[in-house]
Amino acid sequence: MNEKKLVQQAQNGDFSAFTELINAHKGRIYSLALKMTNNPQDSEDIVQDTFLKAIDKIDQFRGEAAFGSWLYSIALNEIRGHFGKQKREDLKPVEEYLPAQGAHSEGGSNSAHVFDWGDPHRILESRELREVIDEAINELPIKYREAFVLRYFEELPVKEVAELIKESVAATKSRILRARLAVRDKLNSVFEDRYGRKMH
Amino acid sequence: MAGKCTDYIKDLNDYIDGELDDSLCAEIEKHIGKCENCRIMVDTLRQTVSLCREGKKEKLPATLEIKLSNLLKKKWDEKFGKKGV
Numbered sequence: 001m002n003e004k005k006l007v008q009q010a011q012n013g014d015f016s017a018f019t020e021l022i023n024a025h026k027g028r029i030y031s032l033a034l035k036m037t038n039n040p041q042d043s044e045d046i047v048q049d050t051f052l053k054a055i056d057k058i059d060q061f062r063g064e065a066a067f068g069s070w071l072y073s074i075a076l077n078e079i080r081g082h083f084g085k086q087k088r089e090d091l092k093p094v095e096e097y098l099p100a101q102g103a104h105s106e107g108g109s110n111s112a113h114v115f116d117w118g119d120p121h122r123i124l125e126s127r128e129l130r131e132v133i134d135e136a137i138n139e140l141p142i143k144y145r146e147a148f149v150l151r152y153f154e155e156l157p158v159k160e161v162a163e164l165i166k167e168s169v170a171a172t173k174s175r176i177l178r179a180r181l182a183v184r185d186k187l188n189s190v191f192e193d194r195y196g197r198k199m200h
Numbered sequence: 201m202a203g204k205c206t207d208y209i210k211d212l213n214d215y216i217d218g219e220l221d222d223s224l225c226a227e228i229e230k231h232i233g234k235c236e237n238c239r240i241m242v243d244t245l246r247q248t249v250s251l252c253r254e255g256k257k258e259k260l261p262a263t264l265e266i267k268l269s270n271l272l273k274k275k276w277d278e279k280f281g282k283k284g285v
């Protein structure tokens with residue numbers, strides 16, 4: 001059955017239609033929450049609260065967006081609420097992520113040295129690698145983390161990410177880039193340390 | 201075109217994700233061809249995302265699945281009454 005029909009039925013009080021509508025998105029919302037909070041219990045709460053809110057607001061859904069996007073924006077609000085008021089953390093300007101280098105450069109003075117990573121799996125066990133990655137993502141300020149997670153884990157197009165986080169496409173692109181640079185930086189410093197240890 | 205690294209950094213993401221128009225792409229490729237640092241940046245930025253994506257997709261825990269359907273049904277009945285049961 002198509003989504004429009006299901007929405008109509010749900011809005012008329014058909015619980016099984018509602019269940020069918022949310023089933024396709026439960027897993028995604030859980031994994032979004034988990035990536036954002038890195039905490040299974042909090043993620044369960046977020047999933048629950050998202051769907052409870054969705055029941056509250058089901059009459060307000062007008063079908064301008066896909067039902068999934070609508071759920072996503074509710075989930076994102078729940079996630080933001082979970083973090084409460086954040087201190088105004090920010091990432092460095094993009095230019096400062098560039099390596100210091102020769103001739104045609106103006107790289108930041110304190111930037112790490114650049115080296116090929118090769119295959120990081122040869123340096124770190126996969127569990128350790130996962131931990132390093134989760135930590136790098138968790139160190140991102142929320143507004144960067146959500147943009148990064150929506151873009152690269154949820155694999156949403158930039159335009160959809162922008163709509164969800166209610167920012168312009170340009171601002172969204174800049175957030176995604178800075179987040180990616182920051183995660184790269186973190187991995188780079190861990191790998192540099194490991195490579196160094198392996199080599200000596 | 202001066203060809204400084206900082207001229208390209210803002211477009212790197214679009215470049216790596218294949219969303220940059222051809223002429224800018226060509227410019228970046230030309231720069232990367234002679235700038236080892238930027239080549240490595242592009243390479244490791246690409247790896248950053250592919251490493252991030254490696255983990256398994258988490259599934260909804262079975263316990264939550266059950267809890268959730270009970271909770272939602274209760275909420276639903278509160279809102280709509282027990283019609284259609």
Ligand SMILES: [Zn+2]
Nearest residue numbers: 205235237238
């Ligand atoms: Zn360069």
